[in-house]
Amino acid sequence: MHIAIASGKGGTGKTTIATSLALAIKEQYQVQYIDCDVEEPNGHIFLKPEFTYKESVTVQVPRVDLSRCNFCGRCAEICAFHALAVLPGNVLSFVELCHSCGGCMYFCPEKAISSAEQEIGWIEGGLAEGIDFIQGRLKIGVAISPPLIQAVKNKRLPGAAVIADVSPGTSCPVIKAVEGADFCILVTESTPFGLHDLELAFGMIQELKVPGGVVINRSDGKDEDIERFCKDKGIPLLMKFPFSREIAVNYAKGLPLLAIKPQWKKDLIDLWRKCERMGRN
Amino acid sequence: MKIAISAEGNSIEARVDPRFGRCEYFAIISEDKDQWEHISNSGAFAGGGAGIHTAQELVNRKVECVLTGRIGPNAMGVLQAAGIKVYTGASGTVREAFEQYKNGLLKQSLTANASLHEGMSRGRK
Amino acid sequence: MKELVVISGKGGTGKTCITGSFAVLAQNKILVDCDVDAANLHLLLGPTQNDQQPFYGMPKAVIDKEKCSECGICANLCRFDAIKEFEVNSLACEGCAVCYHACPNEAIQMAEHLSGYLYISDTRFGWLVHARLGIGEGNSGKLVAAVRQQARKIAEDNRCDLIITDGPPGIGCPVISSLSGADLALIVTEPTLSGLHDMERVLTLVDHFEGKAAVCINKFDLSISNTEEIQQKCKEKGVPVVGKIPYDKEVIKAVRAGRPVVDYTSGKVKDKIIALWDETKKQLSL
Numbered sequence: 001m002h003i004a005i006a007s008g009k010g011g012t013g014k015t016t017i018a019t020s021l022a023l024a025i026k027e028q029y030q031v032q033y034i035d036c037d038v039e040e041p042n043g044h045i046f047l048k049p050e051f052t053y054k055e056s057v058t059v060q061v062p063r064v065d066l067s068r069c070n071f072c073g074r075c076a077e078i079c080a081f082h083a084l085a086v087l088p089g090n091v092l093s094f095v096e097l098c099h100s101c102g103g104c105m106y107f108c109p110e111k112a113i114s115s116a117e118q119e120i121g122w123i124e125g126g127l128a129e130g131i132d133f134i135q136g137r138l139k140i141g142v143a144i145s146p147p148l149i150q151a152v153k154n155k156r157l158p159g160a161a162v163i164a165d166v167s168p169g170t171s172c173p174v175i176k177a178v179e180g181a182d183f184c185i186l187v188t189e190s191t192p193f194g195l196h197d198l199e200l201a202f203g204m205i206q207e208l209k210v211p212g213g214v215v216i217n218r219s220d221g222k223d224e225d226i227e228r229f230c231k232d233k234g235i236p237l238l239m240k241f242p243f244s245r246e247i248a249v250n251y252a253k254g255l256p257l258l259a260i261k262p263q264w265k266k267d268l269i270d271l272w273r274k275c276e277r278m279g280r281n
Numbered sequence: 282m283k284i285a286i287s288a289e290g291n292s293i294e295a296r297v298d299p300r301f302g303r304c305e306y307f308a309i310i311s312e313d314k315d316q317w318e319h320i321s322n323s324g325a326f327a328g329g330g331a332g333i334h335t336a337q338e339l340v341n342r343k344v345e346c347v348l349t350g351r352i353g354p355n356a357m358g359v360l361q362a363a364g365i366k367v368y369t370g371a372s373g374t375v376r377e378a379f380e381q382y383k384n385g386l387l388k389q390s391l392t393a394n395a396s397l398h399e400g401m402s403r404g405r406k
Numbered sequence: 407m408k409e410l411v412v413i414s415g416k417g418g419t420g421k422t423c424i425t426g427s428f429a430v431l432a433q434n435k436i437l438v439d440c441d442v443d444a445a446n447l448h449l450l451l452g453p454t455q456n457d458q459q460p461f462y463g464m465p466k467a468v469i470d471k472e473k474c475s476e477c478g479i480c481a482n483l484c485r486f487d488a489i490k491e492f493e494v495n496s497l498a499c500e501g502c503a504v505c506y507h508a509c510p511n512e513a514i515q516m517a518e519h520l521s522g523y524l525y526i527s528d529t530r531f532g533w534l535v536h537a538r539l540g541i542g543e544g545n546s547g548k549l550v551a552a553v554r555q556q557a558r559k560i561a562e563d564n565r566c567d568l569i570i571t572d573g574p575p576g577i578g579c580p581v582i583s584s585l586s587g588a589d590l591a592l593i594v595t596e597p598t599l600s601g602l603h604d605m606e607r608v609l610t611l612v613d614h615f616e617g618k619a620a621v622c623i624n625k626f627d628l629s630i631s632n633t634e635e636i637q638q639k640c641k642e643k644g645v646p647v648v649g650k651i652p653y654d655k656e657v658i659k660a661v662r663a664g665r666p667v668v669d670y671t672s673g674k675v676k677d678k679i680i681a682l683w684d685e686t687k688k689q690l691s692l
Contacts, residue, residue, distance in 0.1 A: 042416070170541050
């Protein structure tokens, strides 16, 4: 079972809920936490894993052998991302623009282009209180994160209860993280921002055909707009977490929700079971 | 000497387009023949790497000198590697910019004076 | 003309609330929302008039079934696993056109692809340029560039001194595109361990591109010790802390009312945001 935790809007509490869900069910399940928010991975702050391995993640970029190149310009012509420029006697490659499509290598008539590895980030892993913890960390300055997110997802353990923390938004990094999940929890808050971005996030899971449900975080009871949205769209409202300043203050210190409100463990286990029932397979 | 000037339209009375990579047209003059040619810039509609694509076009056309407003580091990297001279700060119409150049009023640039709008990269040899 | 970009690394720290308040306080400016994935600034500014422009991202591959001989070369070459059963999954297609060039039957076309919309709106605080990227679309960096370009043009035409941009969260493609060439990146953080961690990453990013940064600590009184740590980190890096905004329920009430905080309340939080704006102006030499 693989559950992705997404939101549209940032800062609604994805990581709070993902980490506490992992802690709540770890006695009943073999839990794996995968942090797919590779731009700003934060799950480690709450779960405090002991990292035991780190591997580099690379993408393939062109390396031109100038001794074989006849400067015909075919590679620059093929490259849809304009990552290559062919000059008389020289070829420049702009690797940060490269999408690793392999076109230049395949079409070079002189077979003068081979692939070189370009590091885009790292995967780090270890154990956190019995939870198998994996995170991706994007190298700062790298624009393209989906290959790193894919590398994180490739570490999923078959048969485990996989909880994936996802970055905010609805564009390619989110799609990469959520596609293939069995269920997606959309975390929102009862504000116009929360509602607006929930609509977008709901569109995203529909597009991906991933079943989902909504969790309202920091609820102060004025949740009518979100409730109406859920009803209209036929998306289940799974749970509400009430607002409390005590939670906000302790969250600031890096305490997981479950450590602040241990009495919510049962509710979190129920939340997981609901997702299991409604999820694929 | 073949000189390319970034332009907003396809005549020498068009205004200089201050953007290099995404300008709509280039006015190209072969100094020896005193003959103008106007080409539309396919780089204007490129996804990423517009500056690189535009610079490549000018390299392919054997341009030796560029007059423009602002130019980013990627495009500058390509033009410099190809030995094309770049003069920035051109303004007014294409004709006026060419006059400014002939009268030595434009400054030759060796570094970019604009930042990247897409992916941040430096040309690597 | 100056460009201020408000970013955060971590989402939900209060970028949009701060930007919305700046919209009230600043004179002669253009407002921009570069969070093209999930734009929110318009919810506070109440746009009244809309000019909508389509935004086309990278063209995507389309297979003509009539011409396709089902040889499978395209699917073999596609590095994005976007071709299955001789059909292109447009969510996965990145528009590299390798299949288009390789198809022996010329059965593949690169079709223009509508990726979203760019909007120019009139608000009671001035022009707002914003956008909406289609769900699951790539090219967010390109759309951000298009939004900024449009905003610069309007700013030049109207002789505005300042462009205020609400940036996206994270440190990836759209953030890099929002930051390039800006005069100041105002980083809105919060005194949580996540806020601190993400601020450090985004500061490194600004540094990587040789930009200038300043920091605002929002909800600073939620943890005085973390606030002190953020201040210490900023001091070490030589980044000025230009404001500390207290936690205040008026902020969420203002959001619910669909109004910028300083336009909604006259409490303590308003004074602090005004002080933040004054300091930010100094950093911009305005």
